[in-house]
Amino acid sequence: xxxxxxxxxxxxxxxxxxxxxxxxxxxxxxxxxxxxxxxxxxxxxxxxxxxxxxxxxxxxxxxxxxxxxxxxxxxxxxxxxxxxxxxxxxxxxxxxxxxxxxxxxxxxxxxxxxxxxxxxxxxxxxxxxxxxxxxxxxxxxxxxxxxxxxxxxxxxxxxxxxxxxxxxxxxxxxxxxxxxxxxxxxxxxxxxxxxxxxxxxxxxxxxxxxxxxxxxxxxxxxxxxxxxxxxxxxxxxxxxxxxxxxxxxxxxxxxxxxxxxxxxxxxxxxxxxxxxxxxxxxxxxxxxxxxxxxxxxxxxxxxxxxxxxxxxxxxxxxxxxxxxx
Numbered sequence: 001x002x003x004x005x006x007x008x009x010x011x012x013x014x015x016x017x018x019x020x021x022x023x024x025x026x027x028x029x030x031x032x033x034x035x036x037x038x039x040x041x042x043x044x045x046x047x048x049x050x051x052x053x054x055x056x057x058x059x060x061x062x063x064x065x066x067x068x069x070x071x072x073x074x075x076x077x078x079x080x081x082x083x084x085x086x087x088x089x090x091x092x093x094x095x096x097x098x099x100x101x102x103x104x105x106x107x108x109x110x111x112x113x114x115x116x117x118x119x120x121x122x123x124x125x126x127x128x129x130x131x132x133x134x135x136x137x138x139x140x141x142x143x144x145x146x147x148x149x150x151x152x153x154x155x156x157x158x159x160x161x162x163x164x165x166x167x168x169x170x171x172x173x174x175x176x177x178x179x180x181x182x183x184x185x186x187x188x189x190x191x192x193x194x195x196x197x198x199x200x201x202x203x204x205x206x207x208x209x210x211x212x213x214x215x216x217x218x219x220x221x222x223x224x225x226x227x228x229x230x231x232x233x234x235x236x237x238x239x240x241x242x243x244x245x246x247x248x249x250x251x252x253x254x255x256x257x258x259x260x261x262x263x264x265x266x267x268x269x270x271x272x273x274x275x276x277x278x279x280x281x282x283x284x285x286x287x288x289x290x291x292x293x294x295x296x297x298x299x300x301x302x303x304x305x306x307x308x309x310x311x312x313x314x315x316x317x318x319x320x321x322x323x324x325x
Contacts, residue, residue, distance in 0.1 A: 085128030113176030
């Protein structure tokens with residue numbers, strides 16, 4: 001099973017594909033309601049909102065023109081369709097989660113699940129999996145069939161796919177897939193508490209958003225250069241991100257929860273200093289966009305630092321091209 005490539009493909013697909021109607025299955029329940037309470041980070045893509053979004057289209061087309069050799073959404077989407085019999089345009093909504101933030105990026109330790117909703121036939125998905133996988137095993141778990149195969153990049157060395165309902169599948173390491181099956185069946189709690197609250201805040205009106213428990217103690221003290229004091233990160237407990245657009249205007253917001261208002265003030269000061277230090281790259285277009293980033297304490301809760309940016313999509317694309325190419 002080629003899941004490492006497929007997971008990457010799916011992330012690109014949902015950023016560029018839209019949906020063409022209501023999601024069948026659970027009568028309006030979204031994939032976040034099938035995400036287990038054990039999740040430590042959750043990421044959401046509103047494919048419906050991204051369909052034809054002017055600002056997002058401008059950015060993607062600009063990057064593709066700058067580097068024609070870069071494999072684009074169409075190629076990656078074809079890989080996903082080939083393996084799962086799901087056309088990119090049939091993907092409606094995706095939640096990506098991990099149950100272990102600290103090991104999520106480590107080879108052989110990756111804990112990741114993708115809950116995919118859309119307009120596709122579950123039988124065709126199963127046929128696609130069977131046709132593409134010579135080492136596939138079918139395992140019964142909680143009244144669902146798991147299609148599993150070896151993948152040494154994942155925790156447990158096993159990738160799995162399960163059909164949750166018509167138009168609903170989950171992909172990931174086996175433990176994450178089983179957690180989603182249990183949550184969908186009502187045998188385990190869905191995401192709740194502070195992480196769910198912050199997820200709801202981040203995703204409100206956002207095309208792409210996510211929230212995560214923040215490993216501040218792991219990051220505190222790490223050197224990032226320019227004399228920046230990273231010890232302030234130790235007080236950060238939760239973080240979220242949201243990407244929004246309005247015609248050709250792009251806005252992003254990073255929210256960092258700290259333990260107190262005084263901690264937030266210290267964090268804000270460090271971030272503001274870091275922005276000043278980073279704002280003299282020698283590239284005029286990049287420096288101009290860095291100058292538009294602001295860090296302030298939230299007026300409703302001063303223990304939260306909000307790092308915000310707003311700019312034109314063409315300017316965003318230009319800055320990204322400078323960084324990437």
